[in-house]
Amino acid sequence: MYKIAVIPGDGTGPEVVNEGLKVLGQAGKKFGFKYETKFFDFSGKRYLKTGKLVDDGDIEELKKYNAIYLGAVGDPDVKPGIIETGVLLKLRFGLDQYINLRPVKLYNSAYCPLKDKKPEDIDFVVVRENSEGLYKGMGEFKDKGTKNEVAIQISYNTRKGVERCIRYAFEYTRKRNRRKKLTLCGKTNVLTYAWDLWQRVFNEVALEYPDIATDYAHVDATTMWFVKNPEWFDVIVTDNMFGDIITDLGAMIQGGMGIAAGGNINPQGVSMFEPIGGSAPKYTGKNVINPLAAICAVGMMLDNLGDPEAGKAVENAVIGLVNKDLKSLAAGKMGYSTSEVGDLVAERLK
Ligand code: IPM
Ligand code: MN
Secondary structure, eight states: OEEEEEEEESTTHHHHHHHHHHHHHHHHHHHTOOEEEEEOOOSHHHHHHHOOOOOHHHHHHHTTSSEEEEEEOOOTTSOTTHHIIIIIIHHHHHTTOOEEEEEEEOSOGGGOSSTTOOGGGSEEEEEEEOSSEEEEEEEEEESTTSTTOEEEEEEEOOHHHHHHHHHHHHHHHHHHOSSOEEEEEEOTTTOTTHHHHHHHHHHHHHTTOTTSEEEEEEHHHHHHHHHHOGGGOSEEEEOHHHHHHHHHHHHHHTTOTTTOEEEEEOTTSOEEEEESSOOOGGGTTTTOSOOHHHHHHHHHHHHHHTOHHHHHHHHHHHHHHHHHTOSOSSTTOSSSOHHHHHHHHHHHHO
16 A cells, blocks of 8 residues: 655646546556555645645655655745745655656657767666755855855755765666666866765775666766767766756757656665656646656656556557647647646556
């Protein structure tokens, strides 16, 4: 029995979560697993009404679940930074989900903006450190509001934090067993403290994985390779900020935000799965948003819960749909509504 905490959140979050749960229900029938869901209303909406964000009590409560399924949080009426830090980052940090796992996989070349790239050319995974770096929120203003103002934002990297992320990436590359190549994506030529540490730890840990080929690419060059030669990559490990940036580009080359899912992983604790696209206010309530990213997040969640067969079946159902049924992956252009796309995936799972 899986206990799943569901956070539909804001905007199109609830719509796509509905479709993900539809598919989860069908997967449960087919693969014979049982689960129960409990809904939590953490969101920008609730913050506007009550002033409440996620607190330590909420974090303790969530630790009782096997997984968390999140739609999207963020409301255009709330000043940037409040919901992000008070809800999303609070969950990631509070539950020590120190890995953000973002697969970049092209399911149909028709949806790739790059010329002549085929599904086998775009199939890699970004392992993004998810608990430190620039996201730590460390820094200060000096002489705020004056002509001499200085704003300092610190990238905080601990040996332990870097090492656990890099170890996870090596293990993941081995388990994935595709090209067995791990690329460190950094900026050793300029950010000479943080990336010196990352590079040293990467080289040390690599000695324990002689079966894994290693490689290094600067982050700026990485964005170039994503467009020019995405087939070079198998698994990429990087810090929080670079991982945030390159995975949006990754999402675009795999077909857009409508299909990109991610997992916030605590290998020893509770992990959280989400479409990476955000709350898309302009599509809210119209039944036009693409729920496939949220459905792919269900696939990742099942894999993480220890049912890789069910996870793979969900992914295969999505692949079938993307190749045979849909006109586009973009909101409003799929040829079907949000709920119809959910139905079609569930149907293919039968
Ligand atoms: C993401 C998002 C978040 C991040 C924001 C909403 C805080 O962009 O999941 O990539 O920067 O991590
Ligand atoms: Mn992002």
